[in-house]
Each structure stands twice: as structure tokens, then as C-alpha cells.
Amino acid sequence: MTDPRLPSDPRTLIEPRTLKGFRDHLPPQALAREGILDIARRVYRSYGFVPIDTPALEYLEILTGKGSDETDKQLYRFTHGGREVGMRFDLTVPLARFAAQHIGTLGIPFKRYHMATVWRGENTQRGRYREFMQCDFDTIGTTSPLADLETVLVVHDLLSAIGLESFTIRINDRRVLSGILERLGLADRSTVVLRALDKLGKVSPEGVAAELAGHGIDAAASADLLKLALLSGSPDSVLDALEPLAGGTAPGRAGIDSLRALLDGAGQADVPAGRIVVDPSIARGLDYYTGLVLESFLDELPALGSICSGGRYDNLAGLYTKQHLPGIGASLGIDRLLAGLEELGRLETRETAADVFLVYFDEAHRGNYLRIAAALRRAGMAVEMAAEPKRVGQQLKVASKKGFPLALDIGRDEFAAGTAQCKRMKSQHSTVIDWHGDVPVLVKAVAAELAAVRLGG
RNA sequence: GUGGCUAUAGCUCAGUUGGUUAGAGCACUAGAUUGUGAUUCUAGGGGUCGCGGGUUCGAGUCCCGUUAGCCACCCCA
Structure with missing residues (x-):
């Protein structure tokens, strides 16, 4: 095998194959992919987001700094030349490092998009791979409600421009959940509670109640939490129903008002009614979200999971700098989306890009x-x-x-x-x-x- | 990481209680005919049955391991 021009000895042929969760992209898929990347780029730019890029590899301490054991377990890491190295598992942590390092020359607010490959060594499933691409956009350095609204509008424009006929953006505000947790005296248990509530799409209310009980949450509190999480209907009716549950606390009040303002703005920006739904069960496992959280689903394929999600965070780069950098952003999971489109037979399969x-x-x-x-x-x-x-x-x-x-x-x-x-x-x-x-x-x-x-x- | 299901030609699949050189349709290649995506005719290529062991006189078929895919948990895009 030293000279590729010589015929190989069949006994020494290496079987061509790819690692679990890693895939080749053949022309029809690659064309579809590039088409969506082009659309994302266009939509992001139309709101003034600018591109950045960062290395695929980071010092391990940069990536493990956030220290959730889950991401730690999934991290691809190795030692090279005496240095501990890791492969990025999302684009937010690299953004935090990037911001801490360059914010002085960037100016605030800073709006960037970043479309790149990330790696997670977790088990595979449909639409879930070990190497996949994220298309992030974030606005950092401002707490303006306008940035929240803009984030939702970008998601809406993006999914519309891709040509999805029916999708739903589900939003919530972490402060609503904080409000009710505070009222119930469960503020210090927020992570387990939110994780349990987040499963409501898949697990029955009884199942969630059982999980909550397993964490020592009493029945009355659990019933209140479920009542909140199961609210559905028009955004206004959900918000009205939230009032007695969380409106009495300071964070709850702020969350509800903020959601109202957001829906108002979306209407003024001509987002069709029904596209955005208030879903108090949307919590997102990630601890760092503090305000608006959002997920979006294909109506025909809800089991696929969220194809574009994000939220507001208080302190993006606190691990790397003393400068306080609040921000908000979301991420399109293009590989999951493509898997969904393919399953729905909605993927145009051409083998040529020529006219x-x-x-x-x-x-x-x-x-x-x-x-x-x-x-x-x-x-x-x-x-x-x-x-x-x-x-x-x-x-x-x-x-x-x-x-x-x-x-x-x-x-x-x-x-x-x-x-x-x-x-x-x-x-x-x-x-x-x-x-x-x-x-x-x-x-x-x-x-x-x-x-x-x-x-x- | 844990558990369940699956793996035969490029694709979709047959393959009997374990029994000869593993089949079909579509696709593909070449030729005939035609200056136009079709039809027809002729010929042809292509599978170490995912991979590696084991049981057996004999394994695509049974057993174990492994790899990959799908599903559930977990987590998430």
C-alpha cells in the first residue's frame, strides 16, 4: 500500500468504513445541505449578524470549564505533544472563549453567526450523530427585549425560508419557572425539576409526577408544577393562566411580562398567529439559561425533537473573563433537520447543481x-x-x-x-x-x- | 454508557426442520435498431450472505463475540 498506483494485495486491503455516528455526504445530500446553509447565511445576515470561525480543537480546560459531567463524558479528548486537547461539542463555549478574548475589539452588542461541525461521543439515533453541524447565531452584550424578539424572528424567518410548511416555535421564560419554584420553596432543586418537566413531550404527566416524587418533591408542589407545565392553548390564554401560578413573584412577573411583550412584537413583525406557542414545559436542561427559552419542532415529526433551540443567558463568559456578557442566541441543528426532511420525503434529490x-x-x-x-x-x-x-x-x-x-x-x-x-x-x-x-x-x-x-x- | 431489534447484489427483498455451483425484480454495462429520455431483442458484469470465531460430515440458516444501523433510557441539535 505504499504506492497507490500498484495493485493492492487483497489480503492487505483495508475495509473502507466510517466510524459510528460519522457519515459521508454524497452529492444529493451535500447539495441539500449546502442549500440550507446558504439560506441560513442569508437570513442571519439579513438581521446584521456577521460570521466568525473558531478552531475545532481547544485546550481541554476551555471545554471542561463548564463542567457538566454529561458533556464531559461526551467530549472527544486526547493528549498531543504534552497538551490536553478537546474537540468542541457545541459552538457556545467557543463563543464564550472568543468573546472573552476579543470583546475589546468587537464592540457591544456583538451579533455573530457560526456554522460549523461539532463532536459528541454519545450514542447515535435517527437524526443524532457524533459529528454534526450547528448553525448558531447569538447577540451578546445586551439585555434588550428587542434582541429576544429578534432571535425569535430569525428562527421564524429561517424555518420559513427553508420551505417548511408547518412548524411551531415553542417559547417559555425561565423566570416563570423560577417564580413558581420560589413560591414552592424549591428554588435550590431547579435542575432536577426542570429536567423532569422538560420530558412532558415524551413522558406522561403521571410519569413526570413519579419522577418528581422520586426527587422528594411533595404531592401538592408536584401538582402545581404539572398544572403549570401542561397549560396549552392560545398564547394569551396560557399567559393568563400563568398569572395566578407565578405572577405573584418578582421573577414570575418579569417572565410573564416579557413573554407578552415578545408575542406583541412578533405580531407587529407579521409572524402569523399560531406559529409561536407559549409552552411552560419548555425548560431546556442547560443550566445557564436565565430568561427566554425556545425550541422549534416540525409539526409532522415532533418525535424528531427540536431542530432549532436556544435562549437567553446572563453571563456567557464568566469562566474566562470578569466582564459581564449577557446574551441570547439559538442554534439550528441542520443534520437533524435534514434527517427529518428526508423522512418526510421533502428532500429534493438532485445529483447536479447545474442548470x-x-x-x-x-x-x-x-x-x-x-x-x-x-x-x-x-x-x-x-x-x-x-x-x-x-x-x-x-x-x-x-x-x-x-x-x-x-x-x-x-x-x-x-x-x-x-x-x-x-x-x-x-x-x-x-x-x-x-x-x-x-x-x-x-x-x-x-x-x-x-x-x-x-x-x- | 445500559437494554431490545436488525444486517443476503447498487436498491427492494426471496432463500424450506441446517443439505449441491445463493435467486428474483429494478438498476447497471456492452451490442443491434433509431438523430432524442421510450419500447424491443441479444449478451454481460456484479454477493468471501456485515466481520471474526464456534458447533456440525455440512452453516446464509444454530451459538458466541464484534462492527454498523434503528428503537428505548440518558442527554440533546
Whole structure:
């Protein structure tokens, strides 16, 4: 195996395979992925978020600093050259380090997006991998309610732009939960209580009650908590019902008011009613959330879990700097989303990113094909010319299979007559273009066909 | 990390109480015909039955291990 040009001894062949939870991305999937990344980039930028990037590897102490044993267990780590190194398991911790290190030159508020791969050595499942990508956006250095609203609007715009027909953004405010916990004298038990309540989507209320009892929560308190977590209905009705449960405490009051203001703002920003739901059971296990928390689900596939979640935190970088940096952000789980779209059959599977397939009909006209392809590309179209002048039927078949919207077909007879056949592959509809050797005329006609096809021709 | 289910050709799957050279459809390749995605005809390639052990005269089939996928717990995107 030292020289790849030599045939290998079959006995020494290494089996090509990927690690558990790690995957190759073939062109159809990779194209879909890039399409969503493009949309995310566009939406984030449309709100003024700017890109950053950070290394995949960090000093281990940076990553373990937050010290939850769960993330610790999942962390990929190794020693290299005497240094303890870890692979990032999310983009928030690197952001915290980044902010602590650079906030002086960044200015506040700082709005960044970061789309990158992260690694977690946990067990795999559908839509859950050990290597996956997150598309984060965060606003740090401000506690403005406008930043909260903007976060929800970005999530809404993003999921809409991806073309999801039905999704729900479920929001809550940690302070509502803190309020009721304070009233019940359970403030110091918040983590176990929130974890238990967070399961309500999957576990029955009785099951959750049993878990709470297991943590020594008395029945009356448990009933109150469940009543709160099970509230549903229109956002207004849920908020009204929250009043007696949590409105009497200072944090509860602040949380409810903040949610009201947020829903109000979303309405003013033209978010359709029903898209945002107040769900008091949304807690998110992460301890560092202090205000708004949000999750979003595909309505047709709720079991897939949240595809975009986030929330507000008080002190992003407290481990790395004395500077107080509050912030808010959310993260799109693109791999989970893609798994969901694929399951719903909603994933467009093309094997080409090009618009026009140029049939290589007649070898004698090679120069003309090259000239035409170049002109089409200058006009902004992506063109693939067949590599060999094989049988026309064969070429068209391949073009159709690969998902080209158009095939341009010009043979000896067409060149003589000054015409071209432009085929819409999907509808098998063919248009004859009269161009009489005038390439700009041809280009314009092909562009028109492409536009028509994109409109559903 | 714990438990359950699964693994046969590129894809979808057959394969009898364990019994000859492991099959089908689709896909693929080449040829014939045709200047156009189709039809038809002919020929062909492709599987160490996930991998490694064991039981047996004999294993795709039974047992153990392992790897991967799915599901539940846990956690989360």
C-alpha cells in the first residue's frame, strides 16, 4: 500500500468504513445541505449578524470549564505533544472563549453567526450523530427585549425560508419557572425539576409526577408544577393562566411580562398567529439559561425533537473573563433537520447543481459547444457539457436522472438550420429556438426557458 | 454508557426442520435498431450472505463475540 498506483494485495486491503455516528455526504445530500446553509447565511445576515470561525480543537480546560459531567463524558479528548486537547461539542463555549478574548475589539452588542461541525461521543439515533453541524447565531452584550424578539424572528424567518410548511416555535421564560419554584420553596432543586418537566413531550404527566416524587418533591408542589407545565392553548390564554401560578413573584412577573411583550412584537413583525406557542414545559436542561427559552419542532415529526433551540443567558463568559456578557442566541441543528426532511420525503434529490445539460452531439461542432457553454455561463447559468459524444438518447437519459432542469440539444441539422432544441427534462416538453448563429439570442432564449421551468414549467 | 431489534447484489427483498455451483425484480454495462429520455431483442458484469470465531460430515440458516444501523433510557441539535 505504499504506492497507490500498484495493485493492492487483497489480503492487505483495508475495509473502507466510517466510524459510528460519522457519515459521508454524497452529492444529493451535500447539495441539500449546502442549500440550507446558504439560506441560513442569508437570513442571519439579513438581521446584521456577521460570521466568525473558531478552531475545532481547544485546550481541554476551555471545554471542561463548564463542567457538566454529561458533556464531559461526551467530549472527544486526547493528549498531543504534552497538551490536553478537546474537540468542541457545541459552538457556545467557543463563543464564550472568543468573546472573552476579543470583546475589546468587537464592540457591544456583538451579533455573530457560526456554522460549523461539532463532536459528541454519545450514542447515535435517527437524526443524532457524533459529528454534526450547528448553525448558531447569538447577540451578546445586551439585555434588550428587542434582541429576544429578534432571535425569535430569525428562527421564524429561517424555518420559513427553508420551505417548511408547518412548524411551531415553542417559547417559555425561565423566570416563570423560577417564580413558581420560589413560591414552592424549591428554588435550590431547579435542575432536577426542570429536567423532569422538560420530558412532558415524551413522558406522561403521571410519569413526570413519579419522577418528581422520586426527587422528594411533595404531592401538592408536584401538582402545581404539572398544572403549570401542561397549560396549552392560545398564547394569551396560557399567559393568563400563568398569572395566578407565578405572577405573584418578582421573577414570575418579569417572565410573564416579557413573554407578552415578545408575542406583541412578533405580531407587529407579521409572524402569523399560531406559529409561536407559549409552552411552560419548555425548560431546556442547560443550566445557564436565565430568561427566554425556545425550541422549534416540525409539526409532522415532533418525535424528531427540536431542530432549532436556544435562549437567553446572563453571563456567557464568566469562566474566562470578569466582564459581564449577557446574551441570547439559538442554534439550528441542520443534520437533524435534514434527517427529518428526508423522512418526510421533502428532500429534493438532485445529483447536479447545474442548470443546463449541453448534449455533445456532433464531434465536428465541439468548438461551437464550447463557445455556447461559455456564453451561457457568462449569463449566470451553470452548464455541464457531456464529456463524450455518446448516443444522444443515452446522454439525455443521464441528464434526466441527474436532475438537470434543461437539456440543450444542437446537432448537425440544427446548426445548418440555425435552430436548437431546448428540452425541459421533467415535463419532457421541447422548445425549438431560432437563433441563426447568434449566440446572445440563444442565451436569452435558454435563460427564458430556465426561468419558466423554475416557475413550475 | 445500559437494554431490545436488525444486517443476503447498487436498491427492494426471496432463500424450506441446517443439505449441491445463493435467486428474483429494478438498476447497471456492452451490442443491434433509431438523430432524442421510450419500447424491443441479444449478451454481460456484479454477493468471501456485515466481520471474526464456534458447533456440525455440512452453516446464509444454530451459538458466541464484534462492527454498523434503528428503537428505548440518558442527554440533546
